[in-house]
Amino acid sequence: MNKLFLKTNELCEYCNIGRTKFYEFQNQWISCGRDLSEMGRISFGGKRETPLWDVKLFIKWLYEWKVNKPAKYIEEVHNQKIAVAVVKHVQRKVK
16 A cells, blocks of 8 residues: 555445445544544545545444453454454554
8 A cells, every 4th residue: 555545435446345334433423422533534625525534443332342351241242253353454454
């Protein structure tokens, strides 16, 4: 990967994560009162501009908040498995 920031569809493709699951993670984060910039979202202007994503920051967030958090419910276990698969997929691409 030679880009510093990716558009949403490029990030999903690069990380091999479905857009639905990606938006679900965003909605969960927002509902906790958190900011998407913590997930790696970069905005360079108004709300009409296409958001860009910092891949390294997104993977770091995914690892810290989805992989390393203890899962209590079945849905959390499922999300954790998806997060682990995404992190492993990106690690293979980097090598």
